[in-house]
Amino acid sequence: MSFSGQALRSIRPVLPPSMLPTARSMEFDAPPELEAVGNVVSFARNETIFDEGEEITASYKVVSGVVRLCRLTEDGRRQIAGFRLPGDLIGMEWTGEYEMTAEAVRDVTVVRYARTRLDRLSEERPSVRDHVLAHLRQDLRAAQEHLIMLGCQSATERVAAFLLQLARRAGVREGDDIDMQLGRQDIADYLGLTLETVSRTFSEMTARGIIASPKRRHVVIKNMPKLKAYMRSTN
Amino acid sequence: MSFSGQALRSIRPVLPPSMLPTARSMEFDAPPELEAVGNVVSFARNETIFDEGEEITASYKVVSGVVRLCRLTEDGRRQIAGFRLPGDLIGMEWTGEYEMTAEAVRDVTVVRYARTRLDRLSEERPSVRDHVLAHLRQDLRAAQEHLIMLGCQSATERVAAFLLQLARRAGVREGDDIDMQLGRQDIADYLGLTLETVSRTFSEMTARGIIASPKRRHVVIKNMPKLKAYMRSTN
DNA sequence: CGATATGTTGAACGTGCTCAAGTTTAGTGG
């Protein structure tokens, strides 16, 4: 099952790449009013959707692929604040200027909503307003969770937490292939580590039979209990 | 000027400890409807306001003092997700259960709003709804900012960022006394460092004439430009 | 198939942590 991208329900990818709902987007089913007013835009791998500091003109909903929200510093450091998967909204949290840069991890399709329209719709339709509010809450919870991870967990704990988060969001079980779309550098920048440390941790976990890496950017959780045991007090 | 607690407008504390608005609470002036339905509660230093995992029965607004929102782990680690100052709302971000523990840093007064009432009021009154939404956005922005700090800044950069944040929220200038209310351990748990590292960094900055510590839990910024220069590329 | 991205592994180093002893401050009771 794919962690993101075109969400396929079967293990073997028999369905065409379309806009099937992911586990997550189903939780917050978008009201039909919202569906009507957007237009579809595509971005190639590593393309910028919007830059930090730009004036906000639109918000987006991810249709397929993975978007990374990040901040870059002059001296080349990058911190990824989060990934947005199909069904997720981007840009609703800010007013005035975008406070993060949004980039396509791999090829991405999004729906673009003009902010003026969205704000008006949000005023008029309670269902749209509630939908946006629910997403805002979810984003805040995710940010707080992420923050705690960065503040007081070891490298191994972070990688374990990341993998479990991946599994939960993709709704997979032990043995299922997860197409995470992310390279080592993206994972590292999300976890506040270097790509070497991430690589070493993956190798270590593979050696212990906890995970497997069948392909690049893919991962299989082989032993969920052992992975969960890594979450706390493992150095 | 006090960073929090009873916010005094003059440098010399001639005004009585009362509920004067801070720079921050004035930004989001609460509508009168909200003021009417709460009741005032006090908590002593280190008392718990609510625990992570408890069912949500109420939300709170800080009147005086500082509240820390934190998560504790079995093995004794603590990460502070944020501090809430007079005017700030606590608990609006969650549904179902509290996801953080809220504790009084020093003596604290809050207004307690029954959640059922608040939700109803939020439905009926657009001004209350907008007020809550604005706070939610602000909390998300703060969490993202915090997250980036923890992910890719050195100890010195974190302390500098913390002090500048303090100064901005208290609305003080160079030379003003900031009553931060926080001990070294609280600062450390907020910054994802140890109290020793925080102490060393304060000592270092004092030696360089950038800050001064006239009293415990107080700080004075002596050289704002130098402090700002610390924000990036200082190891 | 060759070229380039991406990932792996190794060795040395450094920042911040741990453990420990000493110092200062604030709070309490005589």
Add this chain to the structure above:
DNA sequence: CCACTAAACTTGAGCACGTTCAACATATCG
């Protein structure tokens, strides 16, 4: 009000985790 006590803060020395730099291996794409 001062002395005493406990808590908070400072400072030092050694250590460990994760980083840095570098070489090599392995996918992926033209």
